[in-house]
Amino acid sequence: MTDEFFSNLLRFAEAAMNAEYSELRKVGQVLAREISEHDPQMGRRFKSCLNKRGVALQTSGYAEMLPIDSKSRLPLIEEQAWPDSPIFLDEKGQNIFQDFLRDAQNFDVLASKGIASKLSLMLSGPPGTGKSLLAGHIAAHLGKRLYVVRLDSVISSLLGDTAKNIRSIFDFIAGKNAVLFLDELDAIAKMRDDRNELGELKRVVNTVIQGIDSLNPSTVLVAATNHSQMLDPAIWRRFSYKLEIKVPDCNLRGALWDYFLGLESNDSNLSKVLAALSDGLSGADIELYALAARRKAVINNEGIDFLSLARKIISEGRGISEEEVLKDKKKFAMTLINEYGLKQSEAAELLGVTRQSVSNYLK
Numbered sequence: 001m002t003d004e005f006f007s008n009l010l011r012f013a014e015a016a017m018n019a020e021y022s023e024l025r026k027v028g029q030v031l032a033r034e035i036s037e038h039d040p041q042m043g044r045r046f047k048s049c050l051n052k053r054g055v056a057l058q059t060s061g062y063a064e065m066l067p068i069d070s071k072s073r074l075p076l077i078e079e080q081a082w083p084d085s086p087i088f089l090d091e092k093g094q095n096i097f098q099d100f101l102r103d104a105q106n107f108d109v110l111a112s113k114g115i116a117s118k119l120s121l122m123l124s125g126p127p128g129t130g131k132s133l134l135a136g137h138i139a140a141h142l143g144k145r146l147y148v149v150r151l152d153s154v155i156s157s158l159l160g161d162t163a164k165n166i167r168s169i170f171d172f173i174a175g176k177n178a179v180l181f182l183d184e185l186d187a188i189a190k191m192r193d194d195r196n197e198l199g200e201l202k203r204v205v206n207t208v209i210q211g212i213d214s215l216n217p218s219t220v221l222v223a224a225t226n227h228s229q230m231l232d233p234a235i236w237r238r239f240s241y242k243l244e245i246k247v248p249d250c251n252l253r254g255a256l257w258d259y260f261l262g263l264e265s266n267d268s269n270l271s272k273v274l275a276a277l278s279d280g281l282s283g284a285d286i287e288l289y290a291l292a293a294r295r296k297a298v299i300n301n302e303g304i305d306f307l308s309l310a311r312k313i314i315s316e317g318r319g320i321s322e323e324e325v326l327k328d329k330k331k332f333a334m335t336l337i338n339e340y341g342l343k344q345s346e347a348a349e350l351l352g353v354t355r356q357s358v359s360n361y362l363k
Contacts, residue, residue, distance in 0.1 A: 032047045186226070333358050
C-alpha cells in the first residue's frame with residue numbers, strides 16, 4: 001500500500017469519528033478503488049459498506065431533520081445510498097455525462113473565470129432506462145449525498161400545500177453539499193397552457209421554477225421525466241445540460257446481459273444472441289430476466305438455461321406460451337434465423353445442437 005493510501009485511511013477515520021457522511025463516502029470510494037486493485041472481492045465488500053445508511057452514526061446522536069408534509073407528517077425527501085450497479089450509456093450519453101461531471105468537479109475554477117453554468121441536468125426517456133441510477137452515479141462521482149424527492153408526499157390533496165412542500169424542499173437543499181434528484185418532474189411541472197389543468201396547479205409550476213432559480217449556482221440538481229413533451233418550456237430552460245436516455249441498442253444490450261448474467265468471455269457469443277432477441281427491452285427489463293435466470297440456476301444447482309431464457313423473452317414479447325414458442329427445434333431454429341437475424345452457428349449454440357443440424361432444419 002502507498003503513502004497516499006494510508007493518508008486517505010487517516011482521513012476516512014477522522015470523517016467517521018466526526019460523522020461526516022459526505023467526506024466518509026468520498027474518501028471511501030478512493031480507498032475502495034485501491035483495495036480492489038489488490039483484492040477485488042474485498043473491494044466490493046468495502047463498497048457495500050459505504051452504501052449503507054449509517055445507522056451507527058444515527059445511534060450516536062446524529063439525526064438529520066428532513067422536511068415533512070404538514071398534514072401526513074411524511075418526509076418530502078429521503079437520502080439514498082449510492083448505487084452498486086454500473087451505468088450503461090451510448091457514446092453520446094457517456095460524453096454528456098462526463099462533461100457534466102467535469103464541469104461540476106471544476107466549478108470553482110470555471111466560476112473564477114466567469115464561465116461556469118448552473119449544475120442542472122435533465123434526464124428524459126422511457127421507464128427502466130437508468131435515469132435514477134444515473135443520478136446516483138453523479139452523487140457517487142462527486143462524493144455528495146443524494147436526496148430524492150418523494151412525489152407521493154409532495155403532491156398533497158390540498159393544492160396550496162403542494163406549493164408549500166416544494167418551497168420546503170428547495171429551502172432545505174440550499175445549504176447542503178448534496179445532489180437533489182427530482183424524479184418524474186412532469187407530475188408537478190406540466191405545461192402551463194394545458195387547458196385541462198387547474199389554475200392552482202399552474203401556480204405549482206411557478207413555484208418549481210422559482211425554487212430552481214433560487215438555488216446556489218454550485219448546487220447539483222438532477223431531474224428526470226418519462227414524458228418530456230409534457231414539461232413546461234420554462235422548466236427546460238432552467239437546465240444547462242440535457243440527456244435523453246433511449247432504450248439500449250444491440251451493443252448495450254449485450255453489455256447488460258454480460259453484466260447481469262455474470263458471463264465469462266467464453267459465453268460472449270450467447271450474450272450477442274440474447275441481445276438480438278431482446279430488441280426493445282429496457283435495461284431494467286434485462287436485469288429482471290437475467291437475475292431470474294441466475295436464481296433458477298442456483299436453486300437447481302446447475303448452469304444458466306439459456307434456451308429457456310430465450311424462449312421466455314420471445315414468448316412474453318409475443319404474448320404466447322413458452323411451449324408454443326418451442327413446439328419443435330426445427331421451427332424454433334427457423335424463427336431465430338429468419339425473424340431475429342441469428343447466424344446458424346448462434347442458433348445451434350443456443351439450441352444445443354450442431355451447426356449441421358440447423359443447416360438440415362433449414363433445408
